[in-house]
Amino acid sequence: MQNPTKTRVKLLMNEMTSSQHTSGAMRQQQDVQPEPTSAPVLRAEARNLDFWYGATHILKSVSMAVVDCKVTAIIGPSGCGKSTLLRCFNRMHDLYPGNRYSGEIQLYPEDRNLIEMDPGMVRLRIGMVFQKPNPFSKSIFENVAAGLRVRGVADKRILYERVEQALSGAALWDEVKDRLHDSAYGLSGGQQQRLCIARALAPQPDILLLDEPTSALDPIATAKIEDLLTVLRNTVTVIIVTHNMQQAARISDFTAYMHLGKLVEYGVTEKVFTTPQSPMTNDYITGRFG
Amino acid sequence: MSSIPSSVVDADSECLIGGASEAFLRRRAFWNRVAAWLLFAAAAASVLVTIGIVYVLIRDSIPFFEQVPLSEFLTDTQWTPVFKNAHFGVMTLVSATLTVAGIALAVAIPAGLGLAIFLSEYANPKLREAVKPFLELLEGVPTVVYGFFALLFLTPMLQTVIPGLSGFNLLAPGLVMGIMILPYTASVSEDAMRSVPMGLREAGYALGFSRFRVAAQVVIPAALSGITAAFILGMSRAVGETMVVAIAAGQNPNFGFNPLEGAATITAYIVQMAMGDLPHGSIAYQSVFAAGLVLFLITLLFNLIGFYLRRRFREVY
Structure with a gap:
């Protein structure tokens, strides 16, 4: 019997390549052979993932592939389990009692189930940015350096290099380069959130998890973060949870729609938003529900 | 009020329904003022x-400083107020006071911080609730008991070493005092650490921090103002x-910071003088007030430092 998850991933890949074909075909209609496109590389993949908090069954057999260097958005109404799913990827639930996982989240390329790994090890590889900016009570520099220091980087020169790199990557360098050693709390909310992104990016994580990173920010700060995510696109593997559908449509390559703990729909963002397969997704994205 | 028959509501009674009467409003304003004044x-x-x-x-110190120059x-x-050739070097008392307080802090800071970290970051709620009563018990021990404990138990024990x-x-007395202030410093620090929002700890864990690293690098810096205030x-x-040092540190005013010798602290001196029959x-007699003033100024200084540090490390989260 064929693994249903495998099929799902294959379908997803086909969808992705075919959508690229379409645009290719538009440009070069006379071509007999379509351009060969490289198959997407997977970074991680949830397979039949179930999750409980105490007696509450929150995630129900979720299977989802995370494509390398692409932005995957998880959308859905409040309480659908989208944040819970995200927090499975870095085992954040393990900080609280009563968590129970079943199923697996494979990490690629070594094909290991992160549910069975040490949570600390998982978190050394998968970074996260939270809903509310949460910089440490330290200087801007030390905030970004924190993730490097825990990974054993002690050389001042390397630290400075990587901190500058991360802050530039988070489009914050120009604003803070003259006050790297001031407290992070002197920054505005939007700057703090970009600092948190820099902090998560500095150790070059395999996957960056973003849990509604703009929900506590004003529209201008939100726009800056979205610009930043667009820049990061194609260089970092991102999973973003958002309650903002326009945001998902704007910045993601793939979109997953969740409802009541189940993954209802998952595919290339354009398709999910233009021709959703499930009526539930359609209702949600057209604003009829949620 | 006109719609309500006078047989039901007489003219003097007040009620809020349908608008309050003048008398009611006046009375209410009056009691509000009384409460505010109280x-x-x-x-x-x-x-x-x-x-x-x-x-x-200050008033009773002034005559003292008229006779003894501040310099x-x-x-x-030397501090020998009752001698014929009297000396009034208050630093003699201050040195002993600071030595004892320093030893006390050397005990209370590591132990209190360790205890606070354990209770706030490691212990589960059950264990925490089991440990706290013991701390409160430690806090409830009368200081005179601590004093005798220092003099009759700890000193002989230390003398063997x-x-x-x-x-x-x-x-x-310094060690015992450290244990004495431990419950207070530990519980205030623990409160400060526990009020650090979970989101900040999650940020640390998400970077791959261990539990100890989260405590040391995330929670303590965020709770630093409260912890400093505690200490x-x-x-x-x-x-x-007063009691511990009056009993166990002796009443010899010795200048110096040698913890192995006895020396009178400011408080011990005041107790000694207050119990003797000094001519008014x-x-x-006046030197007691001068010593008291110095004690007050030292305490004030620490409180000001605490105030400054608290402002400097104010939690923002």
């Missing part, structure tokens, strides 16, 4: 008492503590 009086009383104490301290008071290294230790010394207040208490108005 509360103001309560607040003013504490301020007035403080001002009164400072006033008495001698601060630089002389440190042969040169005098029967009265600063080490034993500054603990220091204030150690400086002002004598220089020795």
Whole structure:
């Protein structure tokens, strides 16, 4: 019997390549052979993932592939389990009692189930940015350096290099380069959130998890973060949870729609938003529900 | 009110339904004023008492400083107010006071911080609730008991390890005082650490921090103002503590910071003088007030440092 998850991933890949074909075909209609496109590389993949908090069954057999260097958005109404799913990827639930996982989240390329790994090890590889900016009570520099220091980087020169790199990557360098050693709390909310992104990016994580990173920010700060995510696109593997559908449509390559703990729909963002397969997704994205 | 028959509501009664009467509003305003004045009086009383104490301290110190120049008071290294050839070097008492307080903090800071970290970051709620009553018990032990504990138990025990230790010394009361202020510093620090939002800890864990690293690098920096305040207040208490040092540190005013020798602290000196029969108005009598003033200023200094640090490390989260 064929693994249903495998099929799902294959379908997803086909969808992705075919959508690229379409645009290719538009440009070069006379071509007999379509351009060969490289198959997407997977970074991680949830397979039949179930999750409980105490007696509450929150995630129900979720299977989802995370494509390398692409932005995957998880959308859905409040309480659908989208944040819970995200927090499975870095085992954040393990900080609280009563968590129970079943199923697996494979990490690629070594094909290991992160549910069975040490949570600390998982978190050394998968970074996260939270809903509310949460910089440490330290200087801007030390905030970004924190993730490097825990990974054993002690050389001042390397630290400075990587901190500058991360802050530039988070489009914050120009604003803070003259006050790297001031407290992070002197920054505005939007700057703090970009600092948190820099902090998560500095150790070059395999996957960056973003849990509604703009929900506590004003529209201008939100726009800056979205610009930043667009820049990061194609260089970092991102999973973003958002309650903002326009945001998902704007910045993601793939979109997953969740409802009541189940993954209802998952595919290339354009398709999910233009021709959703499930009526539930359609209702949600057209604003009829949620 | 016209719609309600006068047989039901007579003219003098007030009710809020359908608009309050003039009399009601007047009475309410009156009682509001009374309440405000009573509360103001309560607040003013504490301020007035403080001002009164400072006033008495300063007023009765002035005649002392008319006879003893401030330079001698601060630089002389002997304190012999009742001798014929009297010396008034208050630093003699201050040195002993700071030595004891320093030893107390050397015990209370590591132990208190460790205990606070354990309770706040490691212990599960059940264990925490089991440990806390013991801390409260430790806090409830009368200081005179601590004093005798230092003199009759700890000093003999320490003497077996440190042969040169005098029967009265600063080490034993310092250690005991550290244990005495430990519950206070630990519980205030723990409160400060527990009020650090979970989101900040999650940020640390998400970077791959271990539990200890989260405590040391995330929680403590965020709770630093509260922790500093705890230790500054603990220091204030150690400086002002009387019974332990009066019993176990001896009453010899010795200048120096040697913890193995006995020495009178400011508080111990005041107790000694207050229990003797000093002639009112004598220089020795006035020296008690001068010593009290110094004690007050030291405590004030620590509180100001605490205030400054608290502002500097104010939690913003």
